[in-house]
Amino acid sequence: MTDLTDARQPTFILVRPQMGENIGAAARAMWNFGLDRMRVVAPRDGWPNERAVALASGAGRLLDHAGLFDDVPAAIADTTYVFATTARPRGMTMPVVTPEHAMVQARAMLAAGGKVAVLFGPERAGLENADIARANAIISVPVNPDFPSLNLAQCVLLCAYEFRRAGDTTPPEVMELAGTDFATGAEIAALGDHIEARLEEAGFFFPPLKAEGMRRSLRQIWGRLPLTRADVQTLHGMFRQMVRWAEGKRRDG
Amino acid sequence: MTDLTDARQPTFILVRPQMGENIGAAARAMWNFGLDRMRVVAPRDGWPNERAVALASGAGRLLDHAGLFDDVPAAIADTTYVFATTARPRGMTMPVVTPEHAMVQARAMLAAGGKVAVLFGPERAGLENADIARANAIISVPVNPDFPSLNLAQCVLLCAYEFRRAGDTTPPEVMELAGTDFATGAEIAALGDHIEARLEEAGFFFPPLKAEGMRRSLRQIWGRLPLTRADVQTLHGMFRQMVRWAEGKRRDG
Numbered sequence: 001m002t003d004l005t006d007a008r009q010p011t012f013i014l015v016r017p018q019m020g021e022n023i024g025a026a027a028r029a030m031w032n033f034g035l036d037r038m039r040v041v042a043p044r045d046g047w048p049n050e051r052a053v054a055l056a057s058g059a060g061r062l063l064d065h066a067g068l069f070d071d072v073p074a075a076i077a078d079t080t081y082v083f084a085t086t087a088r089p090r091g092m093t094m095p096v097v098t099p100e101h102a103m104v105q106a107r108a109m110l111a112a113g114g115k116v117a118v119l120f121g122p123e124r125a126g127l128e129n130a131d132i133a134r135a136n137a138i139i140s141v142p143v144n145p146d147f148p149s150l151n152l153a154q155c156v157l158l159c160a161y162e163f164r165r166a167g168d169t170t171p172p173e174v175m176e177l178a179g180t181d182f183a184t185g186a187e188i189a190a191l192g193d194h195i196e197a198r199l200e201e202a203g204f205f206f207p208p209l210k211a212e213g214m215r216r217s218l219r220q221i222w223g224r225l226p227l228t229r230a231d232v233q234t235l236h237g238m239f240r241q242m243v244r245w246a247e248g249k250r251r252d253g
Numbered sequence: 254m255t256d257l258t259d260a261r262q263p264t265f266i267l268v269r270p271q272m273g274e275n276i277g278a279a280a281r282a283m284w285n286f287g288l289d290r291m292r293v294v295a296p297r298d299g300w301p302n303e304r305a306v307a308l309a310s311g312a313g314r315l316l317d318h319a320g321l322f323d324d325v326p327a328a329i330a331d332t333t334y335v336f337a338t339t340a341r342p343r344g345m346t347m348p349v350v351t352p353e354h355a356m357v358q359a360r361a362m363l364a365a366g367g368k369v370a371v372l373f374g375p376e377r378a379g380l381e382n383a384d385i386a387r388a389n390a391i392i393s394v395p396v397n398p399d400f401p402s403l404n405l406a407q408c409v410l411l412c413a414y415e416f417r418r419a420g421d422t423t424p425p426e427v428m429e430l431a432g433t434d435f436a437t438g439a440e441i442a443a444l445g446d447h448i449e450a451r452l453e454e455a456g457f458f459f460p461p462l463k464a465e466g467m468r469r470s471l472r473q474i475w476g477r478l479p480l481t482r483a484d485v486q487t488l489h490g491m492f493r494q495m496v497r498w499a500e501g502k503r504r505d506g
Contacts, residue, residue: 150285
């Protein structure tokens with residue numbers, strides 16, 4: 001039960017999990033988002049669990065380091081704040097939070113030195129009321145009320161995802177570039193001039209009354225597109241080739 | 254391929270999926286978050302797929318209504334914007350967005366009358382470059398770089414979750430109440446007075462120099478706790494009983 005990483009992170013506690021496969025899948029889901037502190041309370045098929053190890057491929061270290069406990073009070077004895085995940089809060093007076101809100105809260109409490117845990121119930125029945133009553137708050141995933149059944153690993157995945165997202169610095173949108181920079185304004189303008197000149201020769205701007213509007217629309221197209229230097233060269237080449245082809249046609253025809 | 258619901262929603266397209274189990278699990282993940290428009294491109298084991306139906310339990314209608322296509326161009330022929338999910342954008346000049354950003358964008362485009370699709374690649378290899386090149390943007394889930402392997406249904410789950418979340422009106426935190434209202438300020442104040450009076454009799458506020466500070470701390474405790482009317486009655490009862498017990502003791506002792 002030594003920590004694998006120094007990063008402040010919540011401990012995910014699987015309470016009376018049944019299938020080893022699901023424990024393994026939960027370990028993978030945690031590690032997908034960089035979480036590695038798992039505890040297991042009274043797993044049905046004993047511990048260690050071969051099926052869990054087989055399914056955890058790549059995240060097996062989490063299982064090696066997982067703490068094993070007899071009951072929930074023992075598993076949360078050293079924690080300062082506990083979330084319980086449940087599909088249907090039942091007759092408890094307790095805050096009910098979204099996974100997003102919970103994991104933002106968790107980050108803040110961890111940063112302040114707290115020790116945060118999240119309880120996940122057994123596959124079939126979920127957490128018992130006695131377990132939920134020991135928690136400080138309930139995490140309820142806003143699912144389709146007509147089909148609310150998330151499996152164990154999926155619930156773990158969403159909580160782990162939200163914890164990572166709460167501290168994530170990935171920009172919402174970046175432009176991926178294939179080995180070349182974006183064209184500069186001058187390059188785009190030169191491309192526009194080139195294309196306009198070729199189209200002028202080709203008699204594209206007709207009738208004259210509409211020519212100015214057509215020129216303006218075209219220039220707006222090039223300006224709006226996120227063209228790279230390579231794209232600009234390709235477009236120059238296209239128009240040069242069209243002209244060559246047209247000149248050849250006229251010569252031959 | 255008729256729509257199951259009227260709700261504006263993206264179409265999730267599984268491209269060359271291999272295991273029927275994963276197609277079924279993807280259907281469940283979509284329906285968990287209220288999405289029901291699935292298309293399938295050239296599934297390895299043919300269509301319909303028994304394993305998919307078996308695993309989709311509860312979300313089988315999505316499979317019944319799923320469109321079957323020979324290739325990606327046919328599957329996206331009627332769409333106006335296409336996201337491709339991939340772990341590793343490779344040599345493409347294209348916007349790369351988080352699932353959150355993508356699904357906020359998708360909501361906006363759908364609201365404006367657009368038709369949005371999300372491509373998911375086959376389990377083992379993911380989408381091919383030729384498929385990705387047909388998309389308008391790449392969705393990349395910000396995973397642990399040391400363990401980035403999300404399975405098909407998990408990737409579908411996170412995108413469906415983010416789509417629902419983008420339009421979700423669930424408050425981040427609500428206080429769940431077990432059949433009773435919160436106590437009013439006056440009830441909390443009366444409780445504080447009651448407890449203070451009992452503690453006064455019991456000689457709790459000692460030494461006198463510290464008494465005022467102790468009283469203040471106590472009153473802050475009751476004010477800070479989200480106590481229901483039932484809680485307040487319980488606390489009144491507790492203190493009444495302590496007094497009864499103490500009086501009995503003194504009489505007997």
